Amino acid sequence: MKLLSTNIGERKTVTWKNKTVETGIYKQATNTPIFLGEEDVVDDAVVDRKYHGGIDQAVYGYSFKHYKYFQKLYPDLEFKFGMLGENLTFDDLNEEEITVGSTYKLGECILEVTKPRQPCSKLGIKFGTQKIVKQFWNTSYSGIYFKVLKTGFVKAGDALQPIQKQKNTPTIAEVYETKK
Numbered sequence: 001m002k003l004l005s006t007n008i009g010e011r012k013t014v015t016w017k018n019k020t021v022e023t024g025i026y027k028q029a030t031n032t033p034i035f036l037g038e039e040d041v042v043d044d045a046v047v048d049r050k051y052h053g054g055i056d057q058a059v060y061g062y063s064f065k066h067y068k069y070f071q072k073l074y075p076d077l078e079f080k081f082g083m084l085g086e087n088l089t090f091d092d093l094n095e096e097e098i099t100v101g102s103t104y105k106l107g108e109c110i111l112e113v114t115k116p117r118q119p120c121s122k123l124g125i126k127f128g129t130q131k132i133v134k135q136f137w138n139t140s141y142s143g144i145y146f147k148v149l150k151t152g153f154v155k156a157g158d159a160l161q162p163i164q165k166q167k168n169t170p171t172i173a174e175v176y177e178t179k180k
Contacts, residue, residue, distance in 0.1 A: 001160035003106065004064055005089040006034040007082030008044040016125045022047050025122045027082030033155035034087070036109050036148045041087045055147055056114040061160075062086035062143035063093035073135060074127060085123065086143055090160060095140050095173040101166035108152025110163065116142035116176035140173040 007027035014021050024045035035042040036059050046053035052060075062084050071079050081089045088106075095116065102113045119137060124130035136142075 001093055002091045003088055003154060003156055003158045003160065004091055005029045005081035005156050006154060007087055007089060008034060008041060009082070009085075011045040011047055014125060016121075021122070021125060023122045023125065024052070025085040025126050027085055027087065029081040029089075029156075033107070033153040035151070035153050036111075037151050038148055044087060051118075051120065057145045058148045059088060059111070059146045060086045060117060060143055061088040061090055061093055061146060063091075063095075063141070064089050065092050066139075066141040066143075069139065069141060070132075070135075074132075077127065083126075084143065085126070088154070093144060093160075095142055095144065095176065096171055098144060098172050099166045100169045100172065100175060102169075103149065103163040104146075105161045105163055107154035107158040108150070109148060109154055110150035111146040111160075112149050113166075113172065114145045114147050116172045116179065117145060118142075118179055140176060142172060142176040144172050 007029050009024045009027040012026050024047045039058050040046050040053040041059055067079050098113055100113055104111050119133045124133050
């Protein structure tokens with residue numbers, strides 16, 4: 001699993017249905033390594049700490065292979081790295097194979113798989129329709145939250161290398177299915 005892009009976002013204020021909303025979902029690819037801290041990615045805006053950031057949601061990874069599914073549904077949108085709000089875009093990150101508690105080396109970091117992402121209205125705001133939230137739920141393409149066991153820098157081109165796969169724990173896709 002190769003890291004294609006590292007993505008960070010700034011706090012952004014948008015108007016949605018006559019309400020002002022602050023979000024950090026608008027991620028942009030970086031040209032430099034990013035630092036994965038214990039509770040978040042350095043210089044990445046985390047607006048709602050209840051659902052983003054923290055020990056068990058320090059960094060969000062997503063598979064570039066999943067982009068194709070959403071591009072078919074939203075052909076008028078420009079899909080750049082970070083489109084789904086992820087910090088890390090991998091060439092192939094398979095939620096049906098990766099198990100909770102498994103550990104990986106990425107760049108200078110050691111990461112532990114914690115849970116799937118649950119889509120929220122901010123994804124709908126970015127896509128211009130709340131339909132995307134249900135469409136996201138109706139797939140197994142949740143992406144993966146990681147705990148950072150060893151902090152450090154990661155960059156595009158780094159490989160996500162397995163250290164220890166948990167065998168008696170559910171896959172991310174199985175956990176995601178129970179949250180629907």
